[in-house]
Amino acid sequence: MFKKYDQKQQFLLPLSLEEFVPENHIARVLNDLIDLVDISDIESTYSEEGCPAYHPRFLLKILLYGYLINIRSSRKIEQMTQTDTAFMYLAAMQKPDFRTICRFRSTHLDSIKEIFSQVVTFCKEMDMIGSSISIDGTKVKANASPRQSKSSDALKKEIDKILKESIEIDKQEDEIYGDSTPYQVPEELVNKQKRVEKIKAAMKKIDEEKLKKVNITDNDAKIMKHKDGSKKPSYNCQVAVDEKEQIIVASDVVDEENDLHQVVPMIENVKETLGYKPTIVLADAGYFSYDNVKFLLDQEIDAYIPDNFYEVEKRGKTKKFRKSLFKYDPEKDCYYCPAAFEIPFTRIQKRNDEPDLRYYVCKYCSLCVLKNACTESENRTISRDPREYLMENMRAKLNTEEGTEQYQKRMCTVEPVFGQMKQDRGFREFLLRGKRKTKIEFLMMCTVHNIKKIADFMKREGKSLKEILNMITGRGNECRNKGGITARKASMVR
Numbered sequence: 254m255f256k257k258y259d260q261k262q263q264f265l266l267p268l269s270l271e272e273f274v275p276e277n278h279i280a281r282v283l284n285d286l287i288d289l290v291d292i293s294d295i296e297s298t299y300s301e302e303g304c305p306a307y308h309p310r311f312l313l314k315i316l317l318y319g320y321l322i323n324i325r326s327s328r329k330i331e332q333m334t335q336t337d338t339a340f341m342y343l344a345a346m347q348k349p350d351f352r353t354i355c356r357f358r359s360t361h362l363d364s365i366k367e368i369f370s371q372v373v374t375f376c377k378e379m380d381m382i383g384s385s386i387s388i389d390g391t392k393v394k395a396n397a398s399p400r401q402s403k404s405s406d407a408l409k410k411e412i413d414k415i416l417k418e419s420i421e422i423d424k425q426e427d428e429i430y431g432d433s434t435p436y437q438v439p440e441e442l443v444n445k446q447k448r449v450e451k452i453k454a455a456m457k458k459i460d461e462e463k464l465k466k467v468n469i470t471d472n473d474a475k476i477m478k479h480k481d482g483s484k485k486p487s488y489n490c491q492v493a494v495d496e497k498e499q500i501i502v503a504s505d506v507v508d509e510e511n512d513l514h515q516v517v518p519m520i521e522n523v524k525e526t527l528g529y530k531p532t533i534v535l536a537d538a539g540y541f542s543y544d545n546v547k548f549l550l551d552q553e554i555d556a557y558i559p560d561n562f563y564e565v566e567k568r569g570k571t572k573k574f575r576k577s578l579f580k581y582d583p584e585k586d587c588y589y590c591p592a593a594f595e596i597p598f599t600r601i602q603k604r605n606d607e608p609d610l611r612y613y614v615c616k617y618c619s620l621c622v623l624k625n626a627c628t629e630s631e632n633r634t635i636s637r638d639p640r641e642y643l644m645e646n647m648r649a650k651l652n653t654e655e656g657t658e659q660y661q662k663r664m665c666t667v668e669p670v671f672g673q674m675k676q677d678r679g680f681r682e683f684l685l686r687g688k689r690k691t692k693i694e695f696l697m698m699c700t701v702h703n704i705k706k707i708a709d710f711m712k713r714e715g716k717s718l719k720e721i722l723n724m725i726t727g728r729g730n731e732c733r734n735k736g737g738i739t740a741r742k743a744s745m746v747r
C-alpha cells in the first residue's frame with residue numbers, strides 16, 4: 254500500500270503563502286522584523302512615474318535571507334525565488350531577475366547601516382543587550398585571486414606586454430581591413446584596454462599609499478596571514494559583541510592586518526549604535542597598546558586586555574628570568590632583581606613619536622650565583638617605557654580571580670560569533686569588492702546574525718514577536734532611532 258501520489262491533483266481551496274513556511278521558521282522572524290524596519294530612505298529613491306518597481310522591502314528580505322543561508326549571488330537568489338518556499342514566501346511569489354536584485358544591492362548598500370542600527374536598538378529594547386562587550390577580528394578573503402597581487406615592477410612589465418600584444422593585434426587588423434575601419438574595436442583589444450586601466454589604478458594606489466604590492470582585482474584588499482598559515486588578499490573584519498546574547502553591537506572592515514588601531518573606532522561605533530558606552534571591554538593581546546589602555550581608562554571603561562608577553566611569561570616560556578620578576582620602585586626610580594640587588598637608572602634612549610625609553614643596568618651580575626638563569630650578557634639590562642605602569646596594573650588585574658573570570662568570558666562571547674558566520678553561514682570570502690562595499694556586506698552578515706539571535710531568544714522565551722513588542726509597549730520603551738522598529742508598531746505583527 255502506498256499513500257496517494259498525484260501531481261495533477263487540484264486543490265479545493267487556494268493555497269496561502271502563510272503555509273509555505275512552518276510557524277517557527279527563521280524566515281518568518283526575518284520577515285516580521287524587516288516589516289517593522291523603517292526603509293523610508295530606500296523608498297524615497299524610487300520615482301512615482303514609469304513602470305512600477307518591485308517593492309524594496311521584499312528585495313531587502315530576500316537579500317538578507319540569502320545571507321542568512323549562505324546564498325549571496327544574485328543569480329542564485331533569483332533561482333531560489335522560483336524553487337524555494339521560504340524565498341517564495343518572502344517574495345510573495347514575485348520573481349525578480351538577478352539584475353534587479355544586483356542593482357538593488359549596489360544602489361542601496363549604504364541603507365543597511367540604518368537597518369543594522371534599528372535591529373540592534375530592537376535587541377536593546379528586548380533586554381538582549383547588557384554593557385559588557387568583547388572585541389575581536391577575523392580575516393576574510395577578498396573576492397580576488399592572490400596571483401593578482403603584484404609589485405610595481407610586475408605591473409609595469411604587464412603593461413609593456415599588453416602594449417606589445419595590442420600593437421600586434423593592430424597590425425593584424427591593418428592587414429585584414431587595410432584603410433577601411435572595422436565596424437567595432439575587437440573585443441580582445443577592449444579587454445586589454447580595460448586591463449591596462451585596472452593596472453594603472455593599481456600602480457596609482459602603490460604610489461599613493463607606498464605599498465609593496467597591490468591586488469589588481471580588488472585594490473583595497475591586502476595580503477593577510479590567515480589562521481591556517483595561508484596568505485591571501487583579505488580584509489580584517491572587526492566586531493564588538495555583547496556578552497548577554499552574543500548580539501553584534503558594532504562592526505567594521507579594515508585593511509590593516511593587525512588589530513592595534515581598532516579599539517578607539519570600535520568603542521566610538523558602539524557608543525553611536527547603543528547610545529551609551531560599555532562598562533566592560535574584553536579583547537585579546539592583539540589590541541594591547543599603551544594608547545588603547547589609556548584611552549579606555551580615560552573613558553572609565555573597565556578593560557581586560559593582556560599584553561603580548563603576558564601569556565608567554567605566565568606559561569614560563571622565557572629562557573631567562575622574565576622581566577616581571579624584577580620589581581620596579583617608582584620612588585627611587587630603580588628595579589630590584591631576583592637576587593635582591595638594586596638596579597639603578599643608567600641612561601635614556603630617544604625615540605621618534607614615543608616617550609623616551611629608560612634603561613637600568615645591574616652592576617652585580619659578575620658576583621651573582623643566579624647569573625646563568627638571568628642573562629647571557631655581562632650585566633642584565635632592563636628597559637622601561639614611562640607608560641609601563643599601565644601594563645603592570647593590567648597584569649595585576651588579570652591575575653586576580655575576578656580578572657581571570659572576566660577575561661575568560663571573551664572566548665565564549667566573541668569567538669563563537671565568527672564560528673557561526675564562517676561555519677554555519679559559509680562566510681569565508683567576500684562577494685563584493687572594495688572597502689566601502691565589503692564594509693556593507695559584512696554589516697549584512699552582522700544584521701542576519703542578530704536576526705538569528707532574536708529568533709533563538711524568542712524560541713527560548715516561548716514568545717512571539719507580537720508578544721515581545723507588547724511587552725516592550727508595556728514597559729513604555731520608545732525606539733530612539735528614526736521611525737525604526739518601535740513598540741508602537743506591535744499591531745502590525747501577527
Ligand code: SF4
Pocket residue numbers: 590591592593594615617618619621622623624627628633
Ligand atoms: S644576574 Fe644580575 S640582575 Fe640577574 S639576578 Fe644576578 S645580580 Fe640580579
